[in-house]
Amino acid sequence: MIKTLDKSQNRIAAIDWMRGIVMILMALDHASGFFNEGRLFTDSVLLYENGDSLATGQFLTRWITHVCAPTFIFLTGTSIAVSHAQRLQQGMTQIEIDRELRIRGAFIALLDICVFSLASGKPVLQVLYAIGVSMMLMVWISRMRVWIILFLALVILAGNEWLLTALWKPGGDVPLWLALTFAPVFTGAYSVLYPVMPWLAMMMLGWVFGKWLLSAPNDLLLVRRMLLVCGCIALAFFVVIRILDGYGNMYMQLEGNSIVQWLHVSKYPPSLAYTLLELGLMAIILAVLIWLESITGVRRNGLVLVFGQTALFFYLAHFATLAILRLAFERGGLETTYLMTVLALLMLYPICRVFRHIKWQNPQSILRFM
Numbered sequence: 001m002i003k004t005l006d007k008s009q010n011r012i013a014a015i016d017w018m019r020g021i022v023m024i025l026m027a028l029d030h031a032s033g034f035f036n037e038g039r040l041f042t043d044s045v046l047l048y049e050n051g052d053s054l055a056t057g058q059f060l061t062r063w064i065t066h067v068c069a070p071t072f073i074f075l076t077g078t079s080i081a082v083s084h085a086q087r088l089q090q091g092m093t094q095i096e097i098d099r100e101l102r103i104r105g106a107f108i109a110l111l112d113i114c115v116f117s118l119a120s121g122k123p124v125l126q127v128l129y130a131i132g133v134s135m136m137l138m139v140w141i142s143r144m145r146v147w148i149i150l151f152l153a154l155v156i157l158a159g160n161e162w163l164l165t166a167l168w169k170p171g172g173d174v175p176l177w178l179a180l181t182f183a184p185v186f187t188g189a190y191s192v193l194y195p196v197m198p199w200l201a202m203m204m205l206g207w208v209f210g211k212w213l214l215s216a217p218n219d220l221l222l223v224r225r226m227l228l229v230c231g232c233i234a235l236a237f238f239v240v241i242r243i244l245d246g247y248g249n250m251y252m253q254l255e256g257n258s259i260v261q262w263l264h265v266s267k268y269p270p271s272l273a274y275t276l277l278e279l280g281l282m283a284i285i286l287a288v289l290i291w292l293e294s295i296t297g298v299r300r301n302g303l304v305l306v307f308g309q310t311a312l313f314f315y316l317a318h319f320a321t322l323a324i325l326r327l328a329f330e331r332g333g334l335e336t337t338y339l340m341t342v343l344a345l346l347m348l349y350p351i352c353r354v355f356r357h358i359k360w361q362n363p364q365s366i367l368r369f370m
Contacts, residue, residue: 012290012293013293013298013305014286014289014290014292014293015075015078015286015308016304016305016308016309017289017292017293017304017305017308018071018075018282018285018286018289018308019071019072019075019307019308019309019311020303020304020305020306020307020308020309020311021285021304021308022067022068022071022072022308022311023307023308023311023314023315023318024304024307024341024345025064025065025067025068026065026068026315026318027318027322027341027344027345027348028061028064028065028337028338028341029062029065029068030318030319030322031322031337031338031340031341031344032061032062032337034322034323034325034326034331034340035325035326035329035331035332035336035337035340036058036061036331036332036333036334036336036337037331037332037333038055038058038333038334039058039061039062039337040054040055040058040059040061040062041062042054042062042264043062043066043265043266043267043268044184044250044252044266044267044268044269045170045250045251045252045266046170046171046184046186046268047186047268048252048264050255051255054260054261054264056260057334058334059260059263059264060260061334061337063263063264066265066267066274066277066278067278067281067282067285069127069194069199069267070202070270070275070278070279070282071278071279071282072127072131072311073127073130073131073134073199073202073203073206074202074203074205074206074209074279074282075206076131076134076135076203076206077138077202077203077204077205077206077207077208077209077210078206078207078209078210078213079206079210080101080135080138080142080203080206080207080210081142081206081207081208081209081210081211081213081214082210082213082214084097084142085214087100098139101135101136101138101139102135102136102139104132104135104368105131105132105133105134105135105136105138106132106136107132108128108131108132108135108312109128109129109131109132109133109136110132111128111132111316112124112125112126112127112128112129112132113125113129116128120191122188122189122190122191123189123190123191124190124191124192124193125180125190125191125192125193125194126193126194127193127194127199128315129192129194129196130194130195130196130199130200131199131203133196133200134196134199134200134203135203137196137200138203138204138207141204141207142207146208146211146212149204149207149208150204150205150208152201152204153201153202153204153205153208154201156197156198156200156201156204157198157201157202157270157272157275158272160182160197160198160201160269160270160271160272161247161248161250161271161272162247163182164182164183164250164269167182167183168182168183170251178195179192179195180192180195180196181195181196181197182195182197182198182269183195183269184268184269193268194268195269198269198270198275199270202275202279205279212226220290220294223287223290224287224290224291225287227283227284227286227287227290228283228284228287230280230283231279231280231281231282231283231284231287232280232284233280234276234277234279234280234283235276235277235280235281235284237276238273238276238277238280241272241273241276242254242262242273247272248271248272248273249265249266249271249272249273250265250266250269250270250271250272250273250274251266252264252265252266252271252273263277265277301353303345303349306349306352306353306356307345307348307349307352309356310352310355310356310359313352313355313359314348314352317348317351317352318344318348321344321347321348322340322344325340325343325344355367
């Protein structure tokens, strides 16, 4: 169908823009962790107690970054579907494609299990763990029919809370198998922020979207309309779930009718309300970006595009950059947080641009896993 998702001029820039926006917002969130003394981290029944104060500026600074993980994981599924089709066209065998995906998934998961856990002083399984394991599982899931994958993804996302209600008591003991799959855990011995299954379901949805892109007519207007319709439907269901204030909120009920309370949803684990809100917003933003691409064209070295095309490298490099800035600047409030974010992005842009060039010049090197 549609333009291919490779490093050529034919790449769909809007998808890279969307991923680049996610990287920028992620840098803001982590800069807040490094520099913001008033940072809020209340995105779960495990982290928030009814009646806790939610300062609007601090809350919204955290909330605008909620779109990052669902978007990145969804688009990873899309990229897997499209790159799979491209590699088959290039003559790669299914065995070779599967091996590449397993290796890349294992590499990404091990970054969390080894590198970031070592820095934390204990095993901490975060977003890279969920992404890596999900990628490896997609080797087998992708063999299913598209409608079955869509159905299973929706069942997992809609039924996640039902399962946890039966097996999980927030704050109680959690068996390791449940922590790795569905229920987050925060303990002194280890932590699991991103249990695999709900995030795998989002990757499965992205894979279904990628397959649809490959089979749909070459009509970006149709793609935009589909994204807008799906995004609006998701947001409508989000509103219904919040109004009913029961199932789908993962124990994070409304405590008033302020905008902050409406947006205060559970990320750990992702509630149905959270998933609908973030994927709905992503779909609408992506539709707008596809429209902008047709109007403005693409600057090959645009900052957002470069970040979107070097996402994993950016993820690793931005922690080092923030750590360096922390040596020179003291912690403060929101002003310091936003200033440090801008400085980090300015430092990262030339580094990511050089990395992209080297990676594209050496497509068979280990850098292809980044």
